[in-house]
Amino acid sequence: xxxxxxxxxxxxxxxxxxxxxxxxxxxxxxxxxxxxxxxxxxxxxxxxxxxxxxxxxx
Numbered sequence: 857x858x859x860x861x862x863x864x865x866x867x868x869x870x871x872x873x874x875x876x877x878x879x880x881x882x883x884x885x886x887x888x889x890x891x892x893x894x895x896x897x898x899x900x901x902x903x904x905x906x907x908x909x910x911x912x913x914x
Contacts, residue, residue, distance in 0.1 A: 858890060858910035865906045871898055888912050 880894035888911055896904040 857913045859913060860908055861889075861911050862909040863906065864908070865904060867904045868902050871896070871903045874898070876903065883907070 875898070877897045878894060879897070880892060883891040883893055885891075890910040890912065891907070892910070893905070893907045895902060895906075
């Protein structure tokens with residue numbers, strides 16, 4: 857389990873009701889901190905992009 861310590865989101869265009877494709881990947885995975893980025897796409901256009909950091913609970 858992990859909790860969010862930082863979250864940033866940029867919106868580039870409106871998103872319609874319907875299918876949205878999301879992609880997410882690890883940027884860095886340390887002993888206690890995880891950095892992740894993701895993108896949301898609709899009609900082959902970038903709708904939003906996020907970056908987030910999480911702290912691992914132990």
